[in-house]
Amino acid sequence: MFYHHLGKIPPKRHIQFKQPDGSLYKEEVVSSEGFSGIYSILYHINPPTRIKSLGQPVPFGPKILENYGLRQTHLNTAKVGVTGEDFLSARKVLLMNNDCSMAICTPRQRKMDYFYKNAEGDEVLFIHDGSGKVISQFGVVEFRQGDYVVIPRTVIYKIEFNEGPLRVLVIESASPVETVKRYRNRLGQLLEHSPYCERDIRPPQELVTDTSRGEFLVKIKKQGHLHQYVYDYSPLDIVGWDGFLWPYAFSIHEFEPITGRIHQPPPVHQTFEGHNYVICSFVPRLFDYHPLAIPAPYNHSNIDSDEVLYYAEGNFMSRRGIERGSFTLHPGGLPHGPHPGTVEKSIGAKETRELAVMLDTFKPLFLTTDAKEFVDSNYPMSWTDAADGFNEINSP
Numbered sequence: 001m002f003y004h005h006l007g008k009i010p011p012k013r014h015i016q017f018k019q020p021d022g023s024l025y026k027e028e029v030v031s032s033e034g035f036s037g038i039y040s041i042l043y044h045i046n047p048p049t050r051i052k053s054l055g056q057p058v059p060f061g062p063k064i065l066e067n068y069g070l071r072q073t074h075l076n077t078a079k080v081g082v083t084g085e086d087f088l089s090a091r092k093v094l095l096m097n098n099d100c101s102m103a104i105c106t107p108r109q110r111k112m113d114y115f116y117k118n119a120e121g122d123e124v125l126f127i128h129d130g131s132g133k134v135i136s137q138f139g140v141v142e143f144r145q146g147d148y149v150v151i152p153r154t155v156i157y158k159i160e161f162n163e164g165p166l167r168v169l170v171i172e173s174a175s176p177v178e179t180v181k182r183y184r185n186r187l188g189q190l191l192e193h194s195p196y197c198e199r200d201i202r203p204p205q206e207l208v209t210d211t212s213r214g215e216f217l218v219k220i221k222k223q224g225h226l227h228q229y230v231y232d233y234s235p236l237d238i239v240g241w242d243g244f245l246w247p248y249a250f251s252i253h254e255f256e257p258i259t260g261r262i263h264q265p266p267p268v269h270q271t272f273e274g275h276n277y278v279i280c281s282f283v284p285r286l287f288d289y290h291p292l293a294i295p296a297p298y299n300h301s302n303i304d305s306d307e308v309l310y311y312a313e314g315n316f317m318s319r320r321g322i323e324r325g326s327f328t329l330h331p332g333g334l335p336h337g338p339h340p341g342t343v344e345k346s347i348g349a350k351e352t353r354e355l356a357v358m359l360d361t362f363k364p365l366f367l368t369t370d371a372k373e374f375v376d377s378n379y380p381m382s383w384t385d386a387a388d389g390f391n392e393i394n395s396p
């Protein structure tokens, strides 16, 4: 990430910075990896340590589905409607391990009457359908269909969705979500061969400085619970901040695909990374242009990763049973590849209109109990018979 600031800040850090009444603003350094990672400095009207009351923790989180076995998996969530009441209770985690999880989320309530802080994970929201804004201590990040919204841990925020169709994919990461290391120079700037650059990243705009008093609930997620903290002032009591750590939006439509004469491997689609996983974006692009190119992917034996594709847009309906909103999990240890007939049918195809988000993990993923209802039991056998058409999803 890069340096950004909003609002008023003093000319030097850790010096006196006075409010109109002569009292000091309260400085808060929000740092990652101890003091070795990126950080920001926020200036509060009130001490961020002062709480009014502390409620009982409420259990919150998914449960692993036991004894699922090793199998190619298709979770079809296309028909799912509202998944819960609000932004937290609507999260249906479908796949998880200790490094990350993947949830669908379509809340009935478009606004939150509380604030939320994830104290143990960064969050990536992929806005499949919908638009709205994340209102945090760092300001407002507006988002629209196709955006990734990256929210670092401990950012206190609330989210407001606009009216209209709504479907959000929520990836939670135990480690910091970062841009791809091989695309950064030694000072962190994105290099010329990166599929996106700093101009594509949308930092918070329009700082909200809320001076109101009252009761403000912040639900803090940590260790399988939501902890209920009540403050007597708004957590958005920030007059200014600066630093490298802030929530942002990045549109999948700004990802510039890397193409070649022959089939390019999935790392060319990589968009983000964390410890033990990568997130990739499959976007509309021209197909391979060698005279003997095969646009469809080859069979692939992923010996040490589990591969999840979330199908957002495109012609993947020709893949048997796959719909908009489907997930496939191709676990390590089993070869996967195009359905019968699709390799031959792909020859001569010039471009793809597909849009998909991939999560590849380097440790096995588990289905959750919430995933069970979406399992397509026919999928493991779907390579046995001739397919109906060309599978446009081009991930090997």
Ligand SMILES: [Fe+2]
Residues within 6 Å of the ligand: 300, 302, 307, 330, 336, 395, 396
């Ligand atoms: Fe693969």
